[in-house]
Amino acid sequence: xxxxxxxxxxxxxxxxxxxxxxxxxxxxxxxxxxxxxxxxxxxxxxxxxxxxxxxxxxxxxxxxxxxxxxxxxxxxxxxxxxxxxxxxxxxxxxxxxxxxxxxxxxxxxxxxxxxxxxxxxxxxxxxxxxxxxxxxxxxxxxxxxxxxxxxxxxxxxxxxxxxxxxxxxxxxxxxxxxxxxxxxxxxxxxxxxxxxxxxxxxxxxxxxxxxxxxxxxxxxxxxxxxxxxxxxxxxxxxxxxxxxxxxxxxxxxxxxxxxxxxxxxxxxxxxxxxxxxxxxxx
Amino acid sequence: xxxxxxxxxxxxxxxxxxxxxxxxxxxxxxxxxxxxxxxxxxxxxxxxxxxxxxxxxxxxxxxxxxxxxxxxxxxxxxxxxxxxxxxxxxxxxxxxxxxxxxxxxxxxxxxxxxxxxxxxxxxxxxxxxxxxxxxxxxxxxxxxxxxxxxxxxxxxxxxxxxxxxxxxxxxxxxxxxxxxxxxxxxxxxxxxxxxxxxxxxxxxxxxxxxxxxxxxxxxxxxxxxxxxxxxxxxxxxxxxxxxxxxxxxxxxxxxxxxxxxxxxxxxxxxxxxxxxxxxxxxxxx
Numbered sequence: 001x002x003x004x005x006x007x008x009x010x011x012x013x014x015x016x017x018x019x020x021x022x023x024x025x026x027x028x029x030x031x032x033x034x035x036x037x038x039x040x041x042x043x044x045x046x047x048x049x050x051x052x053x054x055x056x057x058x059x060x061x062x063x064x065x066x067x068x069x070x071x072x073x074x075x076x077x078x079x080x081x082x083x084x085x086x087x088x089x090x091x092x093x094x095x096x097x098x099x100x101x102x103x104x105x106x107x108x109x110x111x112x113x114x115x116x117x118x119x120x121x122x123x124x125x126x127x128x129x130x131x132x133x134x135x136x137x138x139x140x141x142x143x144x145x146x147x148x149x150x151x152x153x154x155x156x157x158x159x160x161x162x163x164x165x166x167x168x169x170x171x172x173x174x175x176x177x178x179x180x181x182x183x184x185x186x187x188x189x190x191x192x193x194x195x196x197x198x199x200x201x202x203x204x205x206x207x208x209x210x211x212x213x214x215x216x217x218x219x220x221x222x223x224x225x226x227x228x229x230x231x232x233x234x235x236x237x238x239x240x241x242x243x244x245x246x247x248x249x250x251x252x253x254x255x256x257x258x259x260x261x262x263x264x265x266x267x268x269x270x271x272x273x274x275x276x277x278x279x280x281x282x
Numbered sequence: 283x284x285x286x287x288x289x290x291x292x293x294x295x296x297x298x299x300x301x302x303x304x305x306x307x308x309x310x311x312x313x314x315x316x317x318x319x320x321x322x323x324x325x326x327x328x329x330x331x332x333x334x335x336x337x338x339x340x341x342x343x344x345x346x347x348x349x350x351x352x353x354x355x356x357x358x359x360x361x362x363x364x365x366x367x368x369x370x371x372x373x374x375x376x377x378x379x380x381x382x383x384x385x386x387x388x389x390x391x392x393x394x395x396x397x398x399x400x401x402x403x404x405x406x407x408x409x410x411x412x413x414x415x416x417x418x419x420x421x422x423x424x425x426x427x428x429x430x431x432x433x434x435x436x437x438x439x440x441x442x443x444x445x446x447x448x449x450x451x452x453x454x455x456x457x458x459x460x461x462x463x464x465x466x467x468x469x470x471x472x473x474x475x476x477x478x479x480x481x482x483x484x485x486x487x488x489x490x491x492x493x494x495x496x497x498x499x500x501x502x503x504x505x506x507x508x509x510x511x512x513x514x515x516x517x518x519x520x521x522x523x524x525x526x527x528x529x530x531x532x533x534x535x536x537x538x539x540x541x542x543x544x545x546x547x548x549x550x551x552x553x554x555x556x557x558x559x560x561x562x563x564x565x566x567x
Contacts, residue, residue, distance in 0.1 A: 100301035111294035130505025
């Protein structure tokens with residue numbers, strides 16, 4: 001009977017039933033595709049509008065394709081300077097934070113000492129405090145000490161919020177670390193410093209590198225804490241904030257796209273290296 | 283070196299010292315200065331001086347409870363939406379992702395590679411009055427001509443949800459990924475339906491991820507002011523906007539400092555209640 005109905009109804013209901021059956025089997029997959037679209041469409045918009053040719057100063061409506069924004073990526077006054085400052089801050093702050101954070105991580109994982117639990121908690125606090133409170137309190141410090149805010153205070157602030165992230169990242173790497181290797185080196189007559197340099201450091205280097213990259217990325221992206229402690233210094237996010245009020249130029253999208261591509265490539269390289277390393281060790 | 287050899291117990295403290303000193307001077311002590319500032323009295327013209335002015339706190343709550351409540355409602359909504367939207371997605375990645383898991387995870391964190399402010403501006407473009415979404419909705423008659431997204435609560439919550447989405451998705455993924463599939467198979471062998479197996483095995487095992495994701499999303503969301511500024515109107519002002527303008531535009535330091543502590547205390551209270559609720563559920567469930 002049902003076969004008869006389906007043949008009588010022709011191809012369309014059959015296709016529909018098949019579609020429903022397919023959807024029921026793959027409902028989660030379809031959902032995942034939609035969710036990925038939700039995550040990626042705004043990024044596509046950023047990239048797309050870097051090629052826009054806006055008629056007004058607001059880059060909201062698609063007006064036509066142009067390569068001018070990319071060709072004259074540094075034409076907008078102040079934008080490249082802001083980007084340069086952001087990169088400088090990120091380089092200095094991620095280097096210092098990585099050094100400080102790695103030492104803390106080493107102490108926390110490798111040594112049993114009084115106050116370890118308290119230290120762990122203390123490291124966690126800056127990450128669980130709202131950024132606006134971190135920024136405001138740091139500004140309160142600088143105001144009370146009458147310390148002028150600017151490039152230096154931005155660097156100080158970025159080191160502060162980055163240390164915790166470095167500790168967490170390096171710790172994750174250190175936990176799975178085989179201490180017998182160090183003991184073997186010591187048994188063979190290496191002193192502690194040589195052991196650290198020749199055995200420990202090479203083994204945890206990938207973790208340190210990952211932490212440094214994370215710190216660099218967090219630094220370039222930070223707006224809230226920087227905004228409170230920047231004085232008249234303009235970083236890239238602060239430039240975008242100021243520009244947003246009077247209409248951000250398409251060059252902002254060009255910069256955003258560049259940052260996105262660089263970060264994504266680094267991430268992809270990291271995944272590939274990891275896969276290769278896992279492939280090598282059976 | 284010889285000194286260190288004799289006093290080995292000192293090594294961890296020496297390793298900790300520089301980093302912890304930095305955090306003490308630029309994280310802990312500043313909180314003290316903020317507290318000091320929150321109890322100052324006076325005006326911008328004549329300067330502020332310390333005077334145990336607890337009234338700043340009452341004023342903060344009295345004048346800005348609306349923004350405070352709004353912040354918590356927006357942050358709460360964004361957290362719940364992020365949880366509901368991301369759970370099936372990361373479930374799919376964890377259980378069906380196969381060898382492409384890392385690539386799918388990359389897609390989840392991809393928004394983080396676009397500068398925060400720029401991805402919020404992208405939402406401005408998407409939800410704009412003459413943007414694609416509204417144009418389509420208007421054409422098919424779904425909404426009237428004067429309907430708009432920008433400068434509404436919807437836009438602000440949408441922005442917050444998107445911006446903190448990976449904070450929810452990643453810890454969820456970690457907890458789902460760790461689940462031993464044999465436990466789910468065992469439940470099904472014991473005649474649990476797929477729904478029962480999910481509710482009794484998978485969901486409880488993913489609670490740590492839900493807990494971590496909720497905190498990581500809610501805390502920054504409650505203090506955010508960027509989404510309300512770029513996607514909302516003065517009617518959507520959150521507590522972060524008030525603190526920001528008091529501190530940087532109105533130069534009313536005591537009020538801004540008091541508001542910062544009210545915000546922190548409120549967040550801690552919410553987290554404590556939430557932790558307790560989830561904890562007891564775990565015990566009785």
